[in-house]
Amino acid sequence: MGDCHSFGADERTQLVNTTLSSFRQGLYLGGDFRIAKVLVRNYPVYIALRSEWGFFDENFSDLAKRIVEMERAFWPDYRYTFFLVSAIPTGGAEFSSVGGTSLENAFALFLSPRTQIKDLRFLLTHELLHQWNTRQFGNLQEPEQLLYWWSEGITDFYTHRLLLRNGLFTPQEFLKTYNEALRNYTQSKVRNAPNSRIETDFRKNAEVGRLPYLRGMLFATKLDYAIRDASKSQYSLDDVMRDLLKSAQRNEKAGVKIITPKRFDADILMSHIERRLGRSYSDEFDRYIEQGETIELAATISALVSNVATCHSGPMKPGLIAGPQPRLKKSSVSSLKALPIKRV
Ligand SMILES: [Zn+2]
Numbered sequence: 149m150g151d152c153h154s155f156g157a158d159e160r161t162q163l164v165n166t167t168l169s170s171f172r173q174g175l176y177l178g179g180d181f182r183i184a185k186v187l188v189r190n191y192p193v194y195i196a197l198r199s200e201w202g203f204f205d206e207n208f209s210d211l212a213k214r215i216v217e218m219e220r221a222f223w224p225d226y227r228y229t230f231f232l233v234s235a236i237p238t239g240g241a242e243f244s245s246v247g248g249t250s251l252e253n254a255f256a257l258f259l260s261p262r263t264q265i266k267d268l269r270f271l272l273t274h275e276l277l278h279q280w281n282t283r284q285f286g287n288l289q290e291p292e293q294l295l296y297w298w299s300e301g302i303t304d305f306y307t308h309r310l311l312l313r314n315g316l317f318t319p320q321e322f323l324k325t326y327n328e329a330l331r332n333y334t335q336s337k338v339r340n341a342p343n344s345r346i347e348t349d350f351r352k353n354a355e356v357g358r359l360p361y362l363r364g365m366l367f368a369t370k371l372d373y374a375i376r377d378a379s380k381s382q383y384s385l386d387d388v389m390r391d392l393l394k395s396a397q398r399n400e401k402a403g404v405k406i407i408t409p410k411r412f413d414a415d416i417l418m419s420h421i422e423r424r425l426g427r428s429y430s431d432e433f434d435r436y437i438e439q440g441e442t443i444e445l446a447a448t449i450s451a452l453v454s455n456v457a458t459c460h461s462g463p464m465k466p467g468l469i470a471g472p473q474p475r476l477k478k479s480s481v482s483s484l485k486a487l488p489i490k491r492v
Contacts, residue, residue: 151178152232154253157194158183166252175254177234186213189226196234203265208235211265215272218314222306222386223280223393228253233272237261246271250278269316270325274307281306281389285396286410293347293360297437298417301364304329305372306389308365330445333362340440366443367436374432375425383424391420 151157154174155164164171181196186209193216195209212233220226232254238247239260248257248271255275259268281303282288288295308326311317317325333339338355349356372385396410414433421429435441 152181152183152194152196153177154232154251156230157185157192157232170252173252175232175234175251175256177232181234184209186210188213188216188220188231191226191229191231193231193233196232198235199237200261201235201237201259202262207265208268211268212272214314214316215269215276218310218316219273219276219279222310223390225280225284225393233257235259248272248275250275250283255279269311270307273311273316274303277303277306277310280393282412285392286412286416289411289413291347293350294343295412295414296346296350296360297343297364297367298414299364300361301366302368302389304361304365305368305385329362329365332358333366333443336362339442342440343438345440363437363440363443366445367432370432370436370443370445371421371425371429374429375421378426379424387424388420391423392417395420 153176155166156162177196179198181198182205184195184197184205185192186195187193193213195205195212197205197208201208216231220228230253234254235257237260238258246257246259246263246267248255255278257268257271257275278299282295282299288299292299308317308322312319312322336355336359338345338353338359341349341356341359345356346360350360351357368385375388376384418428418430418433436443
């Protein structure tokens with residue numbers, strides 16, 4: 149039992165040296181929490197749980213440790229000397245909702261008591277990714293809803309990718325959730341809504357609220373393929389992500405963070421994308437993100453999904469290949485299947 153927060157655990161008095169905005173975005177817990185500590189590269193990650201769950205505390209701690217390790221390795225970024233993950237029960241036993249929010253050196257999960265450990269992989273990975281995308285990159289330019297396609301959609305893209313690469317998703321699980329996203333996008337009544345609609349209706353309309361996740365994820369899929377194709381596989385979207393982090397860290401070292409808060413906007417993104425792609429991607433951004441044109445995946449989906457799927461670094465078992473190239477029809481979206489291995 150104990151208290152803990154974004155800057156320490158179980159300390160009676162503590163001096164915290166941070167900015168006011170970081171302090172405000174901290175997580176502060178008190179009460180009957182069970183506190184556990186795991187180490188990632190010798191630095192502590194605290195786990196704070198309360199109430200009863202459909203899993204053992206140790207299973208949660210193991211999963212959190214594994215996901216923290218895999219994400220820090222992706223960037224790579226090991227500057228964190230302290231981190232806190234909490235889970236608080238919400239709703240009755242009949243609910244199966246999960247949710248979370250990324251905070252300073254921490255994230256907080258709000259889970260139904262019946263949540264299973266396998267249901268947490270996507271949520272934990274997604275929420276932790278927000279520590280970088282876009283927390284490290286800077287404050288989203290207002291109105292921030294216009295950048296949700298990036299902050300949420302690219303985060304969902306990398307959630308899929310990292311879970312697969314690190315063996316936390318089987319190829320079949322990867323395809324199943326990817327297919328669900330494709331299906332939801334295809335069937336969305338607001339699929340062609342302009343980005344400006346997300347600004348006005350993100351919280352008013354559930355389908356609009358879901359749109360930036362789906363649109364951004366498919367845009368990332370297309371963009372990643374474009375970068376690989378143009379660079380003959382020398383670069384990928386991974387390089388853009390790491391460039392963004394390096395650029396933000398350079399600014400931080402130069403004191404930019406202290407003088408003016410870092411700002412993150414579409415122009416910054418486009419310039420980093422152009423650097424790795426070798427050409428501007430502004431036309432595609434305007435068509436698919438700003439105007440809401442349908443992101444057609446028919447021509448390249450086989451290679452796109454297989455490219456992502458074959459990034460899986462584990463032993464090559466029966467692998468992945470997309471089925472017949474799906475067009476945007478209900479029946480064909482689910483045609484991506486796990487088949488005997490064929491590298492593309
Ligand atoms: Zn998110």
